[in-house]
Amino acid sequence: MNILVIGKYGQLASSLREVAGEQADQMEKHFWYFAPSSELNVADRKSVQQLFARVCPDVVVNTAAYTQVDKAEQEVELAIAVNQLGCKNLAIACANLNIPLVHISTDYVFSGDHQSPYTPGEKTCPQNVYGLTKYLGEQEVMTYLSQFVIIRTAWVFSEYGNNFVRAMIKLARRKQEFNVVDDQVGNPTYAGDLARSIVEIIDAIDAGEKQWGIYHYNGSSSTSWYEFAREIFALAHQHSLIDQLPSISPIASEDYPTAAKRPTFSAMCNEKITRRWRVKPSNWKKGLMKVIDRERQDI
Ligand SMILES: NC(=O)C1=CN([C@@H]2O[C@H](COP(=O)(O)OP(=O)(O)OC[C@H]3O[C@@H](n4cnc5c(N)ncnc54)[C@H](OP(=O)(O)O)[C@@H]3O)[C@@H](O)[C@H]2O)C=CC1
């Protein structure tokens, strides 16, 4: 199959390149084309159509998004252009070619007032601009296309780009004391696991499977940002990535003011995606170890 991935240097796109590159059979079975933002602006309908005409994809994976949660509160138009209009352009281009779109969305479409993991059919109620624009992007995909797999994921981290794990490690090298919020709970997701699952879903689509719909994919257990930070530091210290364990204090969200409000609880249920597409949920603790290993190699 000709697989067109929208995005090349973002963290999920980088993990997809690594996973696809690692598996010899992937390179034999499929042709992977990764389009960076310098080549394709998803908000520009004409350039989307031109790229599709050139690559002639059999399936498209959209990893591109405006992902700066706090900045989105100011840059509303840009967030809408990428996260909503971009999805509309991709969905229409896929519909014209009669091909499926695998699109990535977020746990931030939910309000966070739940006590048990959100299932894909549950009511959405975004609390911030980023979450709202991602929700609107989902709606565009469902309006213009019938063949889609929307994968909502959460708290993604990896060896690449900016993410909470790498930010914490950087912070620990500069500061010995800081505060981390303890009243926001979610399921971290290792981008390498999500990438592997996307590859498996593409293989299943190639084999004729058509379970179109919305799915949730995140880590198999929940934690707070504070507890997550503690695990990051414990492992980083144990494996000599940082010299000293920093002292971190758990705080309430109201004591860590941010431009965007975040959901207090956004754990999502993996049951539907594991049953229908037979993928494994992310083992984020193993993923964390891989990121720490890579950081050590890079010292
Ligand atoms: N990071 C997280 O914690 C989470 C992310 N998600 C979702 O997962 C997906 C992947 O996120 P992640 O890899 O972390 O995000 P990144 O911010 O690391 O990467 C975003 C990507 O979007 C591309 N991009 C941005 N603007 C445009 C544009 N106008 N046209 C084309 N491409 C553009 C960038 O291009 P380039 O490659 O050139 O830099 C980059 O590849 C996104 O849909 C995001 O909403 C969901 C939940 C959690």
Ligand SMILES: Cc1cn([C@H]2C[C@H](O)[C@@H](COP(=O)(O)OP(=O)(O)O[C@H]3O[C@@H](C)C(=O)[C@@H](O)[C@H]3O)O2)c(=O)[nH]c1=O
């Ligand atoms: C750096 C830092 C953050 N925090 C808090 C702020 C926030 O509530 C929480 C997480 O911060 P971040 O800004 O790294 O995470 P955030 O950008 O909110 O992460 C989100 O990104 C988007 C793209 C998604 O789709 C979500 O699933 C989620 O992963 O940690 C602290 O409490 N102390 C700190 O020192």
